[in-house]
Amino acid sequence: MVNKRKTCMTIIAVLIVIVLIALFSVSCKKVQDPLAGFNITTFNGDIVIKRVDGKEPLNMPYRYSMALLAKRLVFRNEIAGINISSVKYEISDTGLRLYNYKGMLVEADSSAVNEVIDSIKYCKGVTTLSGIIADKEDCKIKFYEGCSAYMLVDNLRDYAIIPSTLSEHINKGLSDSEKVFSIMNPKTFGTVQFEIIGEYTTKNRQDALYLSFAGLSRAVAGVQRDAVDHIECMEIDVNEEKDLTDLTYFLSGLFADYNMLSQYKNRINELNEPYPYMFVNTAGMQPIVLTEETDLKKNIITVTRIDGQKYLEMSHVYADALVKGYYKYSEYIRDIVISTGIKGVSRENYPPYGLHVTADGVFERDWNDYCSEKGIKEPPYHQAITSVSEIKSNKKNCEIFFYGNYTNRDLVMQREEDYRVFGTTRGGHIKGYAIIPAPMYEAARKHKSTRYQNIELFAKDGYDHYRKLFVGFKVIGYYKLPEDSTDEYDVVYISYVGNNDKYEKEAYKNEYIESIVIETDCDADMDSLTRYLRKFFAPEDVAEEYKGSKNELGLEYEYCYTIQKNVD
Numbered sequence: 001m002v003n004k005r006k007t008c009m010t011i012i013a014v015l016i017v018i019v020l021i022a023l024f025s026v027s028c029k030k031v032q033d034p035l036a037g038f039n040i041t042t043f044n045g046d047i048v049i050k051r052v053d054g055k056e057p058l059n060m061p062y063r064y065s066m067a068l069l070a071k072r073l074v075f076r077n078e079i080a081g082i083n084i085s086s087v088k089y090e091i092s093d094t095g096l097r098l099y100n101y102k103g104m105l106v107e108a109d110s111s112a113v114n115e116v117i118d119s120i121k122y123c124k125g126v127t128t129l130s131g132i133i134a135d136k137e138d139c140k141i142k143f144y145e146g147c148s149a150y151m152l153v154d155n156l157r158d159y160a161i162i163p164s165t166l167s168e169h170i171n172k173g174l175s176d177s178e179k180v181f182s183i184m185n186p187k188t189f190g191t192v193q194f195e196i197i198g199e200y201t202t203k204n205r206q207d208a209l210y211l212s213f214a215g216l217s218r219a220v221a222g223v224q225r226d227a228v229d230h231i232e233c234m235e236i237d238v239n240e241e242k243d244l245t246d247l248t249y250f251l252s253g254l255f256a257d258y259n260m261l262s263q264y265k266n267r268i269n270e271l272n273e274p275y276p277y278m279f280v281n282t283a284g285m286q287p288i289v290l291t292e293e294t295d296l297k298k299n300i301i302t303v304t305r306i307d308g309q310k311y312l313e314m315s316h317v318y319a320d321a322l323v324k325g326y327y328k329y330s331e332y333i334r335d336i337v338i339s340t341g342i343k344g345v346s347r348e349n350y351p352p353y354g355l356h357v358t359a360d361g362v363f364e365r366d367w368n369d370y371c372s373e374k375g376i377k378e379p380p381y382h383q384a385i386t387s388v389s390e391i392k393s394n395k396k397n398c399e400i401f402f403y404g405n406y407t408n409r410d411l412v413m414q415r416e417e418d419y420r421v422f423g424t425t426r427g428g429h430i431k432g433y434a435i436i437p438a439p440m441y442e443a444a445r446k447h448k449s450t451r452y453q454n455i456e457l458f459a460k461d462g463y464d465h466y467r468k469l470f471v472g473f474k475v476i477g478y479y480k481l482p483e484d485s486t487d488e489y490d491v492v493y494i495s496y497v498g499n500n501d502k503y504e505k506e507a508y509k510n511e512y513i514e515s516i517v518i519e520t521d522c523d524a525d526m527d528s529l530t531r532y533l534r535k536f537f538a539p540e541d542v543a544e545e546y547k548g549s550k551n552e553l554g555l556e557y558e559y560c561y562t563i564q565k566n567v568d
Contacts, residue, residue, distance in 0.1 A: 120163070160196050306560050316511070335389055363443075380490060386411050438479065
């Protein structure tokens with residue numbers, strides 16, 4: 001009787017454990033709800049690339065893989081592995097073709113060999129064995145002596161893993177370098193030779209060739225250099241103990257961050273698309289914050305003249321100092337708006353303004369063709385800015401579309417990696433950034449990258465003839481007017497940094513700064529910020545005490561600042 005009781009209690013305990021496990025499983029599934037629409041069976045990497053619209057398959061263009069694989073060495077410490085596989089490509093008279101294979105086979109024209117060749121129906125490009133296993137779950141893969149899976153991502157040569165049924169007919173007396181065949185795409189004239197490094201066996205049909213991803217991609221793309229709907233899977237394994245911040249920045253230039261999808265809405269990725277793909281990470285990578293909340297109250301700091309005159313008429317040296325020292329105080333502020341006013345005149349007017357802004361290189365050709373086709377004129381004006389706030393003020397209700405992970409703060413100070421010596425066709429250095437009108441962006445939409453879009457500021461004949469001014473600006477976004485707007489796309493906006501090179505020229509050194517406004521969060525460290533500002537400007541309430549003394553620039557205090565707190 002005692003034994004029966006013990007048995008009964010044991011059964012009850014087991015049942016309780018089963019119920020608890022079931023409840024725990026349900027709770028776990030609830031946690032995973034954000035990804036409920038995805039095929040979790042492919043969720044093998046620390047980072048998985050998915051479509052933003054949640055649809056499958058991935059159907060990603062080849063160029064995305066080129067952008068990622070090109071950075072393998074740069075991120076060799078952060079990236080442990082990259083798993084990319086292509087879609088299946090049919091091998092047939094109407095698809096890709098297998099050729100130049102007979103030289104490695106014994107009795108190449110025999111019925112047995114022809115039967116094996118006819119049984120090969122498709123090929124796939126892979127960078128890891130995961131791409132093969134996902135396609136042939138029960139397969140066994142054997143590498144030949146001296147070969148390994150790492151060869152699938154070799155940059156210099158292209159390799160293949162073949163069915164064992166084909167391997168049986170290869171001439172054993174051949175060297176490894178002679179065991180080769182080619183894949184040809186008659187539609188794009190793409191042809192690539194592959195060296196065999198291994199074979200697979202499976203209980204099911206051995207009907208596929210598995211090829212180096214890069215090699216197959218080149219064959220498919222051919223002269224077109226790209227292939228749409230090409231990538232079926234893209235995953236990245238990372239070294240989680242490493243600092244992954246730079247890798248996250250790089251990925252955010254190509255893919256939206258699943259954890260911050262909303263901030264990619266009005267953005268164009270580096271491959272000139274409105275972020276159709278996103279990365280989902282399980283490695284604890286912190287998202288990059290690209291947008292700031294605009295509904296919060298703020299403090300507004302305005303610079304005015306101590307003598308009360310209406311117009312600021314400030315020398316550029318003040319703006320130069322604020323920009324140069326930006327990183328010393330940027331943590332305390334939300335925005336800084338240094339206004340230089342709109343420059344340039346319509347070409348119908350005379351005399352013309354001595355500086356002109358135009359597209360550069362290939363971008364200039366595209367823009368000129370677009371203007372001719374649409375019957376529109378090049379924007380006659382340009383304005384140096386440190387914030388898109390000035391664009392929004394000038395162009396009412398316009399939308400700003402940034403490229404990649406660029407933000408409003410980049411308009412104050414250029415990223416170090418974007419500075420380029422002789423970066424324009426006229427020899428100008430790339431020193432700053434530009435926000436262009438939407439029609440200029442439309443002129444360049446056919447290209448698969450935004451990187452070649454540069455703007456150049458240059459002096460026309462008659463001004464500094466012997467030392468002409470050429471300064472380049474990398475385009476990092478565009479502005480779009482509402483459909484019912486009566487305004488015009490007549491201004492190209494360039495960053496103050498780069499534009500301030502003009503002050504070295506006699507013709508422009510006396511142009512004034514029109515206004516300076518700084519915004520901060522209400523809880524910002526105002527003491528630290530105002531301590532920095534007092535190096536150049538007097539506090540408005542004690543401005544009289546600064547009269548007769550000189551600021552850090554060696555100039556007498558002419559300007560003061562006022563602070564409005566908790567402004568909506």
